[in-house]
Amino acid sequence: MKTFLYNIGYFFKETGRIIRLNILSNIFSIIGTGLILFLLGLVITGSDIGNHLVNMLNEEAEINGYFTKDISDSDRNELVEKIGKIYGVRSARLVNEDEAKKKMEDILGEEAKILELFKENPFEAFVEIRINVDEMENILDNVKNMKGIEYVRDNREVLEKIKDITYAFKVLGYLLIAAVGITTLIILSHMIRQGIYNNREQINTLRLLGSPGAFIGFPYVLTGILLTLLGGILAALSVVLLINTAYEGIGSTVLFLPLPSKNDLIDKMIILIPSLSFILGLMGSLFGLSSIRKK
Amino acid sequence: MIISENVSLIYPDKTQALFDVNLEIKPGELVYITGPSGSGKTSFLKLLMGMEFPTSGSLSVLGETINKSNYGNIQNLRRKIGPVFQEFKLIQGRTALENVMMGMRFLGIKPKLMKEQAHEALEKVGLGLKKYSKVENLSWGESQRVAIARAVARKPLLILADEPTGNLDYDNAINILKLLKSFREEDITVIITTHATHLINNEKDAMFINVYKGRITAERKGLAV
Numbered sequence: 001m002k003t004f005l006y007n008i009g010y011f012f013k014e015t016g017r018i019i020r021l022n023i024l025s026n027i028f029s030i031i032g033t034g035l036i037l038f039l040l041g042l043v044i045t046g047s048d049i050g051n052h053l054v055n056m057l058n059e060e061a062e063i064n065g066y067f068t069k070d071i072s073d074s075d076r077n078e079l080v081e082k083i084g085k086i087y088g089v090r091s092a093r094l095v096n097e098d099e100a101k102k103k104m105e106d107i108l109g110e111e112a113k114i115l116e117l118f119k120e121n122p123f124e125a126f127v128e129i130r131i132n133v134d135e136m137e138n139i140l141d142n143v144k145n146m147k148g149i150e151y152v153r154d155n156r157e158v159l160e161k162i163k164d165i166t167y168a169f170k171v172l173g174y175l176l177i178a179a180v181g182i183t184t185l186i187i188l189s190h191m192i193r194q195g196i197y198n199n200r201e202q203i204n205t206l207r208l209l210g211s212p213g214a215f216i217g218f219p220y221v222l223t224g225i226l227l228t229l230l231g232g233i234l235a236a237l238s239v240v241l242l243i244n245t246a247y248e249g250i251g252s253t254v255l256f257l258p259l260p261s262k263n264d265l266i267d268k269m270i271i272l273i274p275s276l277s278f279i280l281g282l283m284g285s286l287f288g289l290s291s292i293r294k295k
Numbered sequence: 296m297i298i299s300e301n302v303s304l305i306y307p308d309k310t311q312a313l314f315d316v317n318l319e320i321k322p323g324e325l326v327y328i329t330g331p332s333g334s335g336k337t338s339f340l341k342l343l344m345g346m347e348f349p350t351s352g353s354l355s356v357l358g359e360t361i362n363k364s365n366y367g368n369i370q371n372l373r374r375k376i377g378p379v380f381q382e383f384k385l386i387q388g389r390t391a392l393e394n395v396m397m398g399m400r401f402l403g404i405k406p407k408l409m410k411e412q413a414h415e416a417l418e419k420v421g422l423g424l425k426k427y428s429k430v431e432n433l434s435w436g437e438s439q440r441v442a443i444a445r446a447v448a449r450k451p452l453l454i455l456a457d458e459p460t461g462n463l464d465y466d467n468a469i470n471i472l473k474l475l476k477s478f479r480e481e482d483i484t485v486i487i488t489t490h491a492t493h494l495i496n497n498e499k500d501a502m503f504i505n506v507y508k509g510r511i512t513a514e515r516k517g518l519a520v
Contacts, residue, residue, distance in 0.1 A: 002403050003400070003401055003402075003403050006400075006403070006404070006405060006406050006409075007400050007401075007406075010400060201384070201386075201387075202386045204384075205384040205385075205386060205397075206397070206401075207370075207373075208344065208346070208373065208378060208380075208384065209373060209374075209378070209397075209398045209445075209449075210370050210371070210372070210373030210374035210375075210376070210401070211370070211400075211401045212370060212401060215400070215401040
Protein backbone atom coordinates (compact mmCIF):
# COMPACT_ATOMS: atom_id res chain seq x y z
CA MET A 1 0.00 0.00 0.00
CA LYS A 2 2.84 2.30 0.98
CA THR A 3 4.50 1.64 -2.38
CA PHE A 4 1.27 2.54 -4.20
CA LEU A 5 0.87 5.78 -2.30
CA TYR A 6 4.48 6.78 -2.99
CA ASN A 7 3.96 6.14 -6.68
CA ILE A 8 0.57 7.66 -7.44
CA GLY A 9 2.12 10.35 -9.62
CA TYR A 10 4.17 7.73 -11.47
CA PHE A 11 1.11 5.56 -12.10
CA PHE A 12 -0.80 8.45 -13.67
CA LYS A 13 2.23 9.45 -15.75
CA GLU A 14 2.57 5.86 -16.94
CA THR A 15 -1.13 5.74 -17.78
CA GLY A 16 -0.76 8.88 -19.90
CA ARG A 17 2.27 7.38 -21.60
CA ILE A 18 0.47 4.09 -22.34
CA ILE A 19 -2.46 6.01 -23.85
CA ARG A 20 -0.19 8.26 -25.93
CA LEU A 21 1.81 5.27 -27.18
CA ASN A 22 -1.17 4.10 -29.23
CA ILE A 23 -3.25 7.25 -29.31
CA LEU A 24 -5.31 6.59 -32.43
CA SER A 25 -6.29 3.09 -31.41
CA ASN A 26 -7.22 4.37 -27.94
CA ILE A 27 -9.37 7.18 -29.36
CA PHE A 28 -11.25 4.61 -31.43
CA SER A 29 -11.67 2.47 -28.33
CA ILE A 30 -13.18 5.43 -26.46
CA ILE A 31 -15.58 6.14 -29.34
CA GLY A 32 -16.46 2.44 -29.70
CA THR A 33 -17.11 2.00 -25.99
CA GLY A 34 -19.05 5.29 -25.99
CA LEU A 35 -21.32 4.10 -28.80
CA ILE A 36 -21.99 0.78 -27.13
CA LEU A 37 -22.81 2.46 -23.82
CA PHE A 38 -24.96 4.99 -25.67
CA LEU A 39 -27.07 2.14 -27.05
CA LEU A 40 -27.33 0.72 -23.58
CA GLY A 41 -28.44 4.11 -22.27
CA LEU A 42 -31.16 4.25 -24.91
CA VAL A 43 -32.49 0.82 -24.00
CA ILE A 44 -32.50 1.62 -20.29
CA THR A 45 -34.29 4.91 -20.97
CA GLY A 46 -36.84 3.15 -23.18
CA SER A 47 -37.35 0.50 -20.54
CA ASP A 48 -37.85 3.18 -17.87
CA ILE A 49 -40.42 5.02 -19.96
CA GLY A 50 -42.25 1.74 -20.67
CA ASN A 51 -42.26 0.83 -16.99
CA HIS A 52 -43.54 4.24 -16.05
CA LEU A 53 -46.30 3.97 -18.63
CA VAL A 54 -47.41 0.59 -17.31
CA ASN A 55 -47.32 1.80 -13.72
CA MET A 56 -49.43 4.80 -14.61
CA LEU A 57 -51.89 2.64 -16.49
CA ASN A 58 -51.96 0.19 -13.61
CA GLU A 59 -52.92 2.96 -11.26
CA GLU A 60 -55.62 4.06 -13.66
CA ALA A 61 -56.76 0.54 -14.49
CA GLU A 62 -60.48 0.22 -14.25
CA ILE A 63 -63.27 -2.09 -15.33
CA ASN A 64 -66.86 -1.12 -15.85
CA GLY A 65 -69.78 -3.27 -14.71
CA TYR A 66 -73.11 -2.79 -16.51
CA PHE A 67 -76.36 -3.52 -14.72
CA THR A 68 -79.25 -5.72 -15.77
CA LYS A 69 -82.32 -3.82 -17.04
CA ASP A 70 -84.62 -4.77 -14.17
CA ILE A 71 -82.39 -3.66 -11.28
CA SER A 72 -83.77 -1.10 -8.86
CA ASP A 73 -81.87 2.01 -7.71
CA SER A 74 -81.46 0.67 -4.18
CA ASP A 75 -80.12 -2.67 -5.48
CA ARG A 76 -77.69 -0.79 -7.70
CA ASN A 77 -76.35 1.18 -4.75
CA GLU A 78 -76.08 -1.96 -2.67
CA LEU A 79 -74.24 -3.74 -5.49
CA VAL A 80 -71.75 -0.87 -5.83
CA GLU A 81 -71.07 -1.04 -2.12
CA LYS A 82 -70.57 -4.80 -2.31
CA ILE A 83 -68.17 -4.51 -5.24
CA GLY A 84 -66.14 -1.94 -3.35
CA LYS A 85 -65.40 -4.56 -0.72
CA ILE A 86 -63.91 -7.15 -3.11
CA TYR A 87 -60.22 -7.79 -2.50
CA GLY A 88 -58.11 -5.83 -5.00
CA VAL A 89 -60.74 -3.17 -5.72
CA ARG A 90 -59.37 0.30 -5.10
CA SER A 91 -62.71 2.06 -5.46
CA ALA A 92 -66.17 1.43 -6.88
CA ARG A 93 -68.43 4.31 -7.92
CA LEU A 94 -71.80 4.53 -9.54
CA VAL A 95 -71.81 6.50 -12.79
CA ASN A 96 -75.36 7.44 -13.72
CA GLU A 97 -76.69 7.93 -17.23
CA ASP A 98 -76.02 11.68 -17.31
CA GLU A 99 -72.44 11.33 -16.12
CA ALA A 100 -71.87 8.52 -18.63
CA LYS A 101 -72.99 10.86 -21.41
CA LYS A 102 -70.76 13.67 -20.06
CA LYS A 103 -67.78 11.33 -20.05
CA MET A 104 -68.35 10.40 -23.66
CA GLU A 105 -68.69 14.09 -24.60
CA ASP A 106 -65.32 14.76 -22.96
CA ILE A 107 -63.73 11.93 -24.90
CA LEU A 108 -65.25 13.00 -28.22
CA GLY A 109 -64.45 16.70 -27.78
CA GLU A 110 -65.60 18.68 -30.82
CA GLU A 111 -67.08 15.51 -32.31
CA ALA A 112 -69.54 15.32 -29.38
CA LYS A 113 -72.05 17.13 -31.56
CA ILE A 114 -72.93 13.75 -32.98
CA LEU A 115 -74.65 12.90 -29.68
CA GLU A 116 -77.19 15.64 -30.33
CA LEU A 117 -78.67 13.36 -33.00
CA PHE A 118 -80.08 11.16 -30.23
CA LYS A 119 -83.45 12.23 -28.84
CA GLU A 120 -82.84 10.38 -25.58
CA ASN A 121 -79.63 9.74 -23.66
CA PRO A 122 -78.32 6.44 -25.11
CA PHE A 123 -75.94 5.77 -22.27
CA GLU A 124 -76.56 3.39 -19.40
CA ALA A 125 -75.53 3.76 -15.79
CA PHE A 126 -72.60 1.59 -14.77
CA VAL A 127 -70.25 0.93 -11.90
CA GLU A 128 -66.74 2.28 -12.37
CA ILE A 129 -64.32 -0.06 -10.60
CA ARG A 130 -60.70 0.94 -10.11
CA ILE A 131 -58.61 -2.13 -9.54
CA ASN A 132 -55.20 -3.50 -8.79
CA VAL A 133 -54.23 -5.10 -12.13
CA ASP A 134 -52.57 -8.04 -10.45
CA GLU A 135 -55.96 -8.99 -8.96
CA MET A 136 -57.83 -8.45 -12.22
CA GLU A 137 -58.74 -12.10 -12.81
CA ASN A 138 -60.17 -12.57 -9.36
CA ILE A 139 -62.16 -9.32 -9.47
CA LEU A 140 -63.54 -10.05 -12.93
CA ASP A 141 -64.72 -13.49 -11.82
CA ASN A 142 -66.41 -12.05 -8.77
CA VAL A 143 -68.10 -9.13 -10.50
CA LYS A 144 -69.26 -11.15 -13.52
CA ASN A 145 -71.03 -13.64 -11.27
CA MET A 146 -72.85 -11.05 -9.20
CA LYS A 147 -76.61 -10.88 -9.46
CA GLY A 148 -77.64 -7.61 -11.14
CA ILE A 149 -74.52 -7.39 -13.36
CA GLU A 150 -75.22 -7.91 -17.05
CA TYR A 151 -71.68 -7.76 -18.34
CA VAL A 152 -68.25 -6.37 -17.49
CA ARG A 153 -66.07 -4.34 -19.81
CA ASP A 154 -62.35 -4.45 -19.15
CA ASN A 155 -59.27 -3.07 -20.89
CA ARG A 156 -57.33 -6.25 -20.23
CA GLU A 157 -56.07 -6.58 -23.80
CA VAL A 158 -54.56 -3.11 -23.80
CA LEU A 159 -52.99 -3.64 -20.41
CA GLU A 160 -51.59 -7.01 -21.35
CA LYS A 161 -50.14 -5.67 -24.59
CA ILE A 162 -48.41 -2.88 -22.74
CA LYS A 163 -47.16 -5.40 -20.22
CA ASP A 164 -45.80 -7.53 -23.06
CA ILE A 165 -44.06 -4.55 -24.60
CA THR A 166 -42.48 -3.66 -21.26
CA TYR A 167 -41.40 -7.25 -20.78
CA ALA A 168 -39.84 -7.24 -24.25
CA PHE A 169 -38.08 -3.99 -23.38
CA LYS A 170 -36.76 -5.56 -20.20
CA VAL A 171 -35.52 -8.69 -21.98
CA LEU A 172 -33.95 -6.54 -24.69
CA GLY A 173 -32.37 -4.44 -21.96
CA TYR A 174 -30.86 -7.47 -20.23
CA LEU A 175 -29.61 -8.87 -23.53
CA LEU A 176 -28.10 -5.53 -24.43
CA ILE A 177 -26.48 -5.17 -21.03
CA ALA A 178 -24.93 -8.61 -21.48
CA ALA A 179 -23.85 -7.80 -25.05
CA VAL A 180 -22.43 -4.44 -24.01
CA GLY A 181 -20.65 -6.00 -21.07
CA ILE A 182 -19.05 -8.76 -23.11
CA THR A 183 -18.15 -6.45 -26.02
CA THR A 184 -16.60 -3.88 -23.71
CA LEU A 185 -14.67 -6.57 -21.89
CA ILE A 186 -13.34 -7.96 -25.16
CA ILE A 187 -12.42 -4.53 -26.55
CA LEU A 188 -10.72 -3.51 -23.34
CA SER A 189 -8.87 -6.70 -22.65
CA HIS A 190 -7.61 -6.68 -26.22
CA MET A 191 -6.52 -3.08 -25.80
CA ILE A 192 -4.74 -3.87 -22.53
CA ARG A 193 -3.02 -6.88 -24.08
CA GLN A 194 -1.94 -4.66 -26.96
CA GLY A 195 -0.54 -2.14 -24.49
CA ILE A 196 1.27 -4.90 -22.64
CA TYR A 197 2.69 -6.24 -25.88
CA ASN A 198 3.93 -2.77 -26.85
CA ASN A 199 5.65 -2.47 -23.47
CA ARG A 200 6.79 -6.07 -23.14
CA GLU A 201 10.48 -5.18 -22.80
CA GLN A 202 9.81 -2.71 -20.03
CA ILE A 203 7.55 -5.19 -18.25
CA ASN A 204 10.16 -7.92 -18.55
CA THR A 205 12.86 -5.62 -17.14
CA LEU A 206 10.66 -4.62 -14.22
CA ARG A 207 10.01 -8.28 -13.50
CA LEU A 208 13.71 -9.06 -13.50
CA LEU A 209 14.25 -6.20 -11.10
CA GLY A 210 11.74 -7.81 -8.74
CA SER A 211 8.69 -5.67 -9.36
CA PRO A 212 5.45 -7.22 -8.11
CA GLY A 213 2.84 -7.99 -10.79
CA ALA A 214 0.38 -5.57 -9.19
CA PHE A 215 2.87 -2.71 -9.52
CA ILE A 216 3.47 -3.50 -13.19
CA GLY A 217 -0.22 -3.97 -13.91
CA PHE A 218 -1.70 -0.99 -12.07
CA PRO A 219 -1.07 1.61 -14.82
CA TYR A 220 -2.78 -0.76 -17.29
CA VAL A 221 -5.80 -1.07 -15.01
CA LEU A 222 -5.90 2.74 -14.73
CA THR A 223 -5.65 2.99 -18.52
CA GLY A 224 -8.58 0.61 -19.00
CA ILE A 225 -10.72 2.42 -16.44
CA LEU A 226 -9.87 5.84 -17.83
CA LEU A 227 -10.64 4.91 -21.44
CA THR A 228 -13.94 3.23 -20.57
CA LEU A 229 -14.89 6.06 -18.26
CA LEU A 230 -14.29 8.56 -21.04
CA GLY A 231 -16.47 6.41 -23.31
CA GLY A 232 -19.08 6.29 -20.54
CA ILE A 233 -19.07 10.07 -20.08
CA LEU A 234 -19.39 10.53 -23.83
CA ALA A 235 -22.33 8.11 -23.88
CA ALA A 236 -24.01 9.72 -20.85
CA LEU A 237 -23.75 13.20 -22.43
CA SER A 238 -25.20 11.90 -25.70
CA VAL A 239 -28.10 10.18 -23.94
CA VAL A 240 -28.82 13.32 -21.88
CA LEU A 241 -28.80 15.41 -25.03
CA LEU A 242 -31.17 12.98 -26.69
CA ILE A 243 -33.53 12.90 -23.69
CA ASN A 244 -33.65 16.71 -23.65
CA THR A 245 -34.35 16.88 -27.37
CA ALA A 246 -36.94 14.09 -27.24
CA TYR A 247 -38.81 15.62 -24.29
CA GLU A 248 -38.94 18.99 -26.00
CA GLY A 249 -40.35 17.34 -29.13
CA ILE A 250 -42.74 14.95 -27.39
CA GLY A 251 -43.77 17.46 -24.75
CA SER A 252 -45.29 19.80 -27.31
CA THR A 253 -46.91 17.14 -29.50
CA VAL A 254 -48.10 14.27 -27.29
CA LEU A 255 -49.24 15.98 -24.14
CA PHE A 256 -51.29 13.06 -22.84
CA LEU A 257 -48.34 10.63 -22.81
CA PRO A 258 -47.46 9.97 -19.17
CA LEU A 259 -43.66 10.31 -19.38
CA PRO A 260 -41.44 9.96 -16.31
CA SER A 261 -39.76 13.08 -15.00
CA LYS A 262 -37.03 14.23 -17.37
CA ASN A 263 -34.74 15.19 -14.51
CA ASP A 264 -35.10 11.75 -12.90
CA LEU A 265 -34.16 10.08 -16.19
CA ILE A 266 -31.19 12.39 -16.73
CA ASP A 267 -29.94 11.92 -13.16
CA LYS A 268 -30.18 8.18 -13.55
CA MET A 269 -28.22 8.17 -16.81
CA ILE A 270 -25.53 10.49 -15.45
CA ILE A 271 -24.92 8.13 -12.54
CA LEU A 272 -25.61 4.76 -14.17
CA ILE A 273 -23.62 4.92 -17.42
CA PRO A 274 -20.31 6.22 -15.98
CA SER A 275 -20.61 3.79 -13.02
CA LEU A 276 -21.22 0.91 -15.38
CA SER A 277 -18.33 2.01 -17.58
CA PHE A 278 -16.08 2.13 -14.50
CA ILE A 279 -17.01 -1.42 -13.51
CA LEU A 280 -16.61 -2.70 -17.07
CA GLY A 281 -13.28 -0.88 -17.39
CA LEU A 282 -11.99 -2.45 -14.20
CA MET A 283 -13.13 -5.93 -15.19
CA GLY A 284 -11.82 -5.65 -18.75
CA SER A 285 -8.42 -4.44 -17.53
CA LEU A 286 -8.10 -7.21 -14.98
CA PHE A 287 -9.12 -9.72 -17.63
CA GLY A 288 -6.48 -8.34 -20.01
CA LEU A 289 -3.90 -8.29 -17.26
CA SER A 290 -4.18 -12.02 -16.73
CA SER A 291 -1.79 -12.25 -19.70
CA ILE A 292 1.09 -10.67 -17.77
CA ARG A 293 0.99 -13.10 -14.92
CA LYS A 294 4.16 -14.96 -14.11
CA LYS A 295 5.54 -16.87 -17.01
CA MET B 296 25.09 -15.96 0.85
CA ILE B 297 25.25 -18.33 -2.13
CA ILE B 298 25.43 -22.08 -1.64
CA SER B 299 25.33 -24.38 -4.64
CA GLU B 300 25.28 -28.15 -4.10
CA ASN B 301 25.48 -30.50 -7.08
CA VAL B 302 23.55 -28.06 -9.26
CA SER B 303 22.96 -29.03 -12.87
CA LEU B 304 21.01 -27.15 -15.49
CA ILE B 305 19.54 -28.74 -18.59
CA TYR B 306 17.48 -26.54 -20.93
CA PRO B 307 14.18 -27.81 -22.37
CA ASP B 308 15.94 -28.49 -25.71
CA LYS B 309 18.18 -30.94 -23.75
CA THR B 310 21.26 -28.68 -23.88
CA GLN B 311 23.15 -29.25 -20.66
CA ALA B 312 24.45 -25.87 -19.56
CA LEU B 313 25.90 -26.69 -16.13
CA PHE B 314 27.17 -29.91 -14.55
CA ASP B 315 27.27 -30.64 -10.87
CA VAL B 316 28.19 -27.16 -9.60
CA ASN B 317 29.44 -27.05 -6.02
CA LEU B 318 30.53 -23.74 -4.54
CA GLU B 319 29.98 -21.27 -1.75
CA ILE B 320 30.22 -17.49 -2.07
CA LYS B 321 30.40 -15.52 1.15
CA PRO B 322 29.02 -12.02 1.85
CA GLY B 323 31.22 -9.17 0.62
CA GLU B 324 33.24 -11.28 -1.81
CA LEU B 325 34.33 -10.12 -5.24
CA VAL B 326 33.82 -12.96 -7.69
CA TYR B 327 34.90 -13.19 -11.31
CA ILE B 328 33.30 -15.82 -13.44
CA THR B 329 35.38 -16.43 -16.51
CA GLY B 330 35.24 -18.72 -19.46
CA PRO B 331 34.75 -18.57 -23.21
CA SER B 332 31.46 -17.58 -24.81
CA GLY B 333 28.83 -20.30 -24.42
CA SER B 334 30.64 -21.93 -21.50
CA GLY B 335 27.74 -21.47 -19.05
CA LYS B 336 28.60 -18.16 -17.31
CA THR B 337 25.32 -16.46 -18.14
CA SER B 338 23.39 -19.64 -17.33
CA PHE B 339 24.90 -19.56 -13.85
CA LEU B 340 23.88 -15.90 -13.39
CA LYS B 341 20.38 -16.75 -14.61
CA LEU B 342 20.17 -19.41 -11.92
CA LEU B 343 21.26 -16.89 -9.30
CA MET B 344 18.50 -14.51 -10.39
CA GLY B 345 15.81 -17.15 -10.56
CA MET B 346 15.48 -16.76 -14.32
CA GLU B 347 16.21 -20.47 -14.62
CA PHE B 348 15.82 -23.24 -12.08
CA PRO B 349 18.26 -26.06 -11.32
CA THR B 350 17.34 -29.33 -13.00
CA SER B 351 18.95 -31.10 -10.07
CA GLY B 352 20.86 -30.20 -6.91
CA SER B 353 20.09 -27.36 -4.53
CA LEU B 354 20.85 -23.67 -4.80
CA SER B 355 20.34 -21.03 -2.14
CA VAL B 356 20.84 -17.30 -2.83
CA LEU B 357 20.58 -14.71 -0.05
CA GLY B 358 18.64 -17.25 1.97
CA GLU B 359 16.10 -18.03 -0.78
CA THR B 360 15.98 -21.49 -2.31
CA ILE B 361 15.90 -21.34 -6.09
CA ASN B 362 13.33 -23.77 -7.39
CA LYS B 363 10.10 -23.60 -9.35
CA SER B 364 7.86 -24.12 -6.36
CA ASN B 365 9.46 -21.13 -4.68
CA TYR B 366 8.51 -18.67 -7.47
CA GLY B 367 6.70 -16.35 -5.06
CA ASN B 368 9.94 -15.69 -3.22
CA ILE B 369 11.97 -15.20 -6.37
CA GLN B 370 10.60 -11.64 -6.73
CA ASN B 371 11.66 -10.96 -3.13
CA LEU B 372 15.11 -12.24 -3.96
CA ARG B 373 15.35 -10.11 -7.10
CA ARG B 374 14.61 -7.01 -5.05
CA LYS B 375 17.79 -7.69 -3.05
CA ILE B 376 19.91 -8.04 -6.18
CA GLY B 377 21.37 -5.30 -8.37
CA PRO B 378 21.58 -6.81 -11.83
CA VAL B 379 23.66 -5.33 -14.66
CA PHE B 380 22.46 -7.08 -17.77
CA GLN B 381 24.69 -7.76 -20.74
CA GLU B 382 22.30 -5.84 -23.00
CA PHE B 383 21.57 -3.32 -20.18
CA LYS B 384 17.75 -3.59 -20.43
CA LEU B 385 17.32 0.16 -20.05
CA ILE B 386 13.86 1.53 -20.74
CA GLN B 387 13.88 3.56 -23.93
CA GLY B 388 12.24 6.96 -24.08
CA ARG B 389 13.19 7.69 -20.45
CA THR B 390 16.01 9.68 -18.97
CA ALA B 391 18.92 8.13 -17.13
CA LEU B 392 17.41 9.34 -13.85
CA GLU B 393 14.01 7.83 -14.65
CA ASN B 394 15.67 4.52 -15.48
CA VAL B 395 17.52 4.45 -12.20
CA MET B 396 14.37 5.35 -10.26
CA MET B 397 12.38 2.73 -12.15
CA GLY B 398 14.37 0.02 -10.40
CA MET B 399 13.51 1.44 -6.98
CA ARG B 400 9.85 2.43 -7.21
CA PHE B 401 8.48 -0.84 -5.86
CA LEU B 402 10.93 -1.12 -2.96
CA GLY B 403 8.83 1.01 -0.61
CA ILE B 404 11.34 3.87 -0.55
CA LYS B 405 9.96 7.36 0.09
CA PRO B 406 9.95 9.47 -3.11
CA LYS B 407 12.37 12.07 -1.75
CA LEU B 408 14.87 9.47 -0.58
CA MET B 409 14.47 7.54 -3.81
CA LYS B 410 15.38 10.63 -5.81
CA GLU B 411 18.37 11.32 -3.60
CA GLN B 412 19.65 7.75 -3.95
CA ALA B 413 19.18 7.85 -7.73
CA HIS B 414 21.04 11.17 -8.05
CA GLU B 415 23.80 9.88 -5.80
CA ALA B 416 24.19 6.67 -7.84
CA LEU B 417 24.39 8.58 -11.10
CA GLU B 418 26.99 10.93 -9.63
CA LYS B 419 28.96 7.92 -8.46
CA VAL B 420 29.10 6.37 -11.92
CA GLY B 421 30.16 9.73 -13.41
CA LEU B 422 26.90 10.59 -15.12
CA GLY B 423 25.99 13.60 -13.01
CA LEU B 424 25.77 15.78 -16.08
CA LYS B 425 23.68 13.34 -18.11
CA LYS B 426 20.95 12.55 -15.60
CA TYR B 427 18.28 14.10 -17.74
CA SER B 428 19.48 12.69 -21.06
CA LYS B 429 17.28 10.10 -22.74
CA VAL B 430 19.05 6.74 -22.62
CA GLU B 431 18.85 6.28 -26.39
CA ASN B 432 21.08 9.33 -26.73
CA LEU B 433 23.83 7.88 -24.54
CA SER B 434 26.92 6.01 -25.73
CA TRP B 435 27.45 2.30 -25.04
CA GLY B 436 29.73 3.03 -22.09
CA GLU B 437 27.34 5.61 -20.66
CA SER B 438 24.41 3.20 -20.97
CA GLN B 439 26.52 0.64 -19.12
CA ARG B 440 26.99 3.17 -16.34
CA VAL B 441 23.27 3.91 -16.14
CA ALA B 442 22.67 0.16 -15.77
CA ILE B 443 25.23 0.05 -12.96
CA ALA B 444 23.67 3.10 -11.30
CA ARG B 445 20.27 1.42 -11.47
CA ALA B 446 21.74 -1.66 -9.83
CA VAL B 447 23.50 0.11 -6.96
CA ALA B 448 20.88 2.79 -6.24
CA ARG B 449 18.70 -0.03 -4.93
CA LYS B 450 21.27 -0.68 -2.15
CA PRO B 451 21.46 -4.36 -3.06
CA LEU B 452 23.16 -7.13 -1.12
CA LEU B 453 24.45 -8.66 -4.33
CA ILE B 454 25.48 -7.15 -7.67
CA LEU B 455 25.40 -9.47 -10.67
CA ALA B 456 27.12 -8.03 -13.72
CA ASP B 457 26.97 -10.03 -16.93
CA GLU B 458 29.85 -9.21 -19.29
CA PRO B 459 30.02 -5.56 -18.23
CA THR B 460 33.21 -5.03 -20.22
CA GLY B 461 31.93 -6.43 -23.48
CA ASN B 462 32.00 -3.95 -26.38
CA LEU B 463 34.05 -1.47 -24.37
CA ASP B 464 37.54 -0.26 -25.21
CA TYR B 465 40.33 -1.13 -22.78
CA ASP B 466 40.25 2.10 -20.76
CA ASN B 467 36.50 2.11 -20.40
CA ALA B 468 36.49 -1.58 -19.50
CA ILE B 469 39.05 -1.02 -16.75
CA ASN B 470 37.06 1.92 -15.43
CA ILE B 471 33.84 -0.08 -15.32
CA LEU B 472 35.57 -2.92 -13.45
CA LYS B 473 37.05 -0.44 -10.98
CA LEU B 474 33.62 1.04 -10.45
CA LEU B 475 32.01 -2.34 -9.84
CA LYS B 476 34.79 -3.38 -7.46
CA SER B 477 34.32 -0.18 -5.48
CA PHE B 478 30.87 -1.31 -4.32
CA ARG B 479 32.53 -4.05 -2.36
CA GLU B 480 33.53 -1.34 0.11
CA GLU B 481 29.83 -0.99 0.89
CA ASP B 482 29.74 -4.70 1.86
CA ILE B 483 28.01 -5.65 -1.35
CA THR B 484 28.94 -9.00 -2.90
CA VAL B 485 29.93 -8.40 -6.51
CA ILE B 486 29.83 -11.15 -9.10
CA ILE B 487 31.13 -10.29 -12.55
CA THR B 488 31.19 -12.54 -15.59
CA THR B 489 33.75 -11.83 -18.27
CA HIS B 490 35.60 -13.63 -20.98
CA ALA B 491 38.25 -10.88 -21.04
CA THR B 492 40.63 -12.53 -18.57
CA HIS B 493 43.44 -10.12 -19.45
CA LEU B 494 41.53 -7.40 -17.61
CA ILE B 495 41.49 -9.27 -14.31
CA ASN B 496 44.75 -11.21 -14.36
CA ASN B 497 46.37 -8.91 -11.84
CA GLU B 498 43.49 -9.11 -9.39
CA LYS B 499 44.87 -9.99 -5.95
CA ASP B 500 41.85 -10.22 -3.75
CA ALA B 501 38.99 -12.07 -5.39
CA MET B 502 37.41 -15.42 -6.06
CA PHE B 503 37.84 -16.75 -9.58
CA ILE B 504 35.37 -19.19 -11.00
CA ASN B 505 36.23 -20.70 -14.32
CA VAL B 506 33.48 -22.23 -16.36
CA TYR B 507 34.32 -24.51 -19.23
CA LYS B 508 31.68 -26.57 -21.03
CA GLY B 509 29.36 -26.25 -18.06
CA ARG B 510 31.88 -27.44 -15.48
CA ILE B 511 33.19 -25.14 -12.78
CA THR B 512 36.50 -24.78 -10.98
CA ALA B 513 36.84 -22.19 -8.25
CA GLU B 514 39.91 -20.57 -6.72
CA ARG B 515 40.30 -17.86 -4.10
CA LYS B 516 43.14 -15.36 -4.20
CA GLY B 517 44.34 -12.85 -1.69
CA LEU B 518 42.49 -11.54 1.35
CA ALA B 519 39.01 -12.53 0.33
CA VAL B 520 36.96 -13.94 3.17
